[in-house]
Amino acid sequence: MGKHVQQQAAARQIERILRRSGGLSTLPEVAAELLTLLAEAPCDTSRMAAVIQTDSALSALILSLASRERIAFTDGRATIAEAVACLPREALREAILSAKVFPTLNWTAESESRRLLPRRQLALHSLATACCAELLAQFVLPPEQRPAAYLAGLLHDLGKPALDEIMPKSFERLIQQARDTGRELYEIEQDQLGLDHAMLGKRLAEKWQLPASIVSSIWLHHIDAHTLAALEPEPLLPAVIALADRIARKAALGQSGSYNEPEDLHEWVEFLKLTSDQMQHVQDELPLSVTRQCQMLQRSPQEGSHAYITAVQHTAVGLARDNQLLNEASHQFAALNDQNALIGGFLDEISAYSSPVEVAEHFAAFWQKHYLCGTTAVAVLGEAKDVPEMPIEMAVVGRDGKTAVVSVQPPPEQSVIPETLKQPFDIAPVCGTADWLLEPIQADLNPAQMRIAPLAVQDKTAGLLLFELMEPNEFDRRRCETACRIAAFTMAMALNTQKHDDLSDRFVRMLGTLRRTRTELAKTQSMQGLAEMAAGAAHELNNPLAVISGRAQLLMAAEEDETKKQMLRQIQQRTEEIAQIISDLMSFAKPSPPEKRRVALGELIQKAVEKTCTQHQLNSLEIEAVVDEEESIYVDVHQVTEALSQIFSNALQAYPGQNGPIRIESEPQAADNTVRLIICDRGCGMDPETLQKATEPFFSHCPAGRRRGMGLAHARRLLLLNEGSLRLESRPDEGTTVFVGLPKV
Structure with a gap:
């Protein structure tokens, strides 16, 4: 299976886990503050809104709840303050109590500091971006759009904590790679996962039905200004968030997971037509604004953890009583459900942002409850009808009501849609028709009692319905056909939306x-x-x-x-x-075209060392080599030897009158089938300005007339010709490290 299919599989797995997620975790000090406010009578809703606005997870939760409750905001502009004021007290209380809390019992400042991207530092970056966006909005956005700037800035990195929670070890490795390479985190995510945190944040925001302007800002805050202007009809708010993110990173307020310096800040300033005085005002006010928001939380992280545990203990008795009442209400509600209510419930659960698998999950649950079936499943065909190697995703609801999403590979040279279902609507036994669909289902079922029906509209089949008969019921096929067509139409719309996305x-x-x-x-x-x-x-x-x-x-x-x-x-x-x-x-x-051949890494390094010794009239170089000498490289030996010799010569310039030491290490890079050489000297190093120009032709930091400045430029040119790479890291008085990438055989 190719890299594209693997990336798609990884992306589907991530989104599958996200669908199971009830939300993101909040910090214990925030949860403790809100539980304390909920216990007060009357509840101070204005302070509650101010506390919620310091936390991206709770802000997203409250906006999503307001959308589900169909809160009508003033002028159609969503704000946390109005949402808290308008939501029913019980709904607000339930939402806060059900919110997940970042690990509390085992938390210590030392354990938090060991993380490459501490959760509180990420939260501080989001808060700083929100404050910065609010300041920028005063100069750029019309008054009615300004409240959205703070929320969009707070939620712009929604995908990062989601990745951290669903795949913490993999996310830690992505952060490590971003720090090691100096690349943007979203670029590494796209390379490794096939999607990035901005796309995941967009999916979450759409799932939670957040305002469209916030969704766009989450999705587009990493693109450049020209692309944004061409892509977005209303680009001002996403542009404000993009600039706010870069200012917060430059000001080192929190950590974002990207360690490189934002290079396009000036481009965004020009795009938004901000003056130097306005920018200076924003930079001066930003630390003060962040400090004011942080003061909303009156507890330290350690105090917040203890306070949260105490608040949970105080509400335990009330929750038990409420749970009993909810159970009684649930039984009464189940007794009153009928077919129309179930169909209405199914349609109410579907939004414009629902994925095809989410539609399948809801319809499978609807069918099982209405017809009192056993194990029920809905297969989403999608591209599998046209791409044989594409797996089919299937939503399964077991007899116990638990749901799961599984993948199944269609048999080769066999139609995905059984022949018996290509006729007018019919319900047929699965056995002998599509037995392969039952293989990935782990739930208990009786294969002989399984039935299959098409989910088709206008002769186009969007999915397949499988269900287990628990008793010999006579089905009203006309009524079943109507329900299946409703599901097929909804699924087809979801497939089209997914394809558009x-x-x-x-x-x-x-x-x-x-x-x-x-x-x-x-x-x-x-x-x-x-x-x-x-x-x-x-x-x-x-x-x-x-x-x-x-x-x-x-x-x-x-x-x-x-x-x-x-x-x-x-x-x-x-x-x-x-x-x-x-x-x-x-x-x-105009170098000669490379004449590539297989060569051992050790031989290549030895040739470069000998060439350097000859050029500098030295008997030997002081080399500390930790490399796999038998590793096979596929390059032009003469050109890459010359490139490495130029790098060694540059290292010798850091040791006037000496022959080293120069340390060489090798690391295989499985992701792109290369070997990375790490060449270090402990000489005088370079300042940032010299480092930036070090590989430019004719640039030399030495006094005029001493060197022509072609060494590193020539080395980089020859390495690029051989599909290699060259990157420098250096600090004054600490030496220089050269990272060389060479293609393997």
Whole structure:
């Protein structure tokens, strides 16, 4: 199975877990504060709203609850304060009590500090982004849209805590990779998972029916300004969130999981037409605004954990009494349900953002309850009708009412839709028709009693219904057909929405790729211009230089005055140096096409060491090598030897008059089938400005006339020709580390 199919499988698994999630975890100090407020009579709703607004998980929970309760907000603009004021007291209390709380019993400041991305630091980054968005909105957004800026900023990283909770070890590795490589976290997520936290946050926000403007801000806060302007008809709020996120990261308020410096901050400032005075105001006010929000919580993390446990103990008796009342109400409600109520309940559970599998889950539960069936399942066909290797997802409701989502691979060279179901609506036994659909179902069932029916509308089958007869009922096929058509129509709409979302995500990624390609193309065109200039310079200068050198040699042979002979000798030497400069320039701008072959890593390094020793007239280099010498590399040996030699020569510049030490380590990179060499020196290092320009042609930090500045530039050029890579890390007085990527066989 290809990488694309694996990424799709990983993405489906993540979203499957997210569907099981009742929400994200809040911090114990926030939960303790709210439980204390709930116990008061009367409840201070304004303070409760202020506390909720410090936490992204609870803010999303309250907005979702307000959407389900169909709260009509003033001017149609959702706010936490109005939601808390309008929601029924019991609904609000139930929502807060049911919220998950970040680990409380085993929490310590030391355990929190050991995490690469502490949850409280991530929460602080979200809070800082919200405060920054609120400040920026005063200058950019019309008054009626400004309240949404704070909420959008608070919720913009909704996908990160979700990833942290459903796959903590994998998320920790993604954070580690972001810190090691200096790349954006969302880029690494896309490479490893096939989707990123912005897309997951969008899915969660849609599932919880959050306002569309907040959904767009969550989804689009990582793209560039030009793409946003082309993609979003109302780009101001997403642009405010994008800029607020970058300002919060630059101000180091909390941690976001990305360790590189935001490079496009100025671009967003220009897009929003902010003045320098306005930006200075935002930067001055931001720390104060964050401090004010944090002061809403009157407990430290340690105190909050103890206070939360105490508050839960105080509400235990009340919850038991409420639970008894709820059980009695549940039995009464179950007795009053009939077919119309169940159909209405099914449709009420479906929203414009429901996925096909969620539609299948609700319909399977509806069918089982209405017809008193045993194990019931709904298979979502989707692309599996046209792509043979694509697995089918199936929602299963067991006899005990527990739901599960499983995947099943259709048999090769067999139609996904049984022939008997391609006729007008029919219900047929599963055995002998589609036995393979029963294989992944783990729930108890009697295969002989299983029946299958199509979920089709206008001759297009969107899914298959499987159900277990518990007694020999006579089905009203006409009534069953109506229910199945309702489900098929709803599922077809969900499939179309999912396809549209996938295309939108791919379009956004394609635009980002196009921008990077455009930048690389500009560099390539610049390099071609340099090649043409070098070729012209060589043609125009080599002949005159040859004449000058030849005449100087003739004059020197005939000259007897030693002073004049020395002057002529200098002329000849300088012409040779100029010729070498032209040769270096041509070698950089128009190198020969690589002639690749298999070579052992140890042999490649040894050749580079010998070449460096020859160039610097050294007997040996002080090398500390920890590498797999037998690892096979597929490169042009001459070109990569030259590149490594240039890197070693650059390292020697950090040790005037010495031959090292230079440390070399190797690490296999399974993700892209490469080997990474880590080459370190402990010399003088480079400041940020020098580091940024170190691989540019003709740049040298040495005094004028000492070096031509082509070493690292030439090395990078040769490595790129061989599908390799070069990246530098350095700090003054701490040395330099060069990361070299080489393709394996």
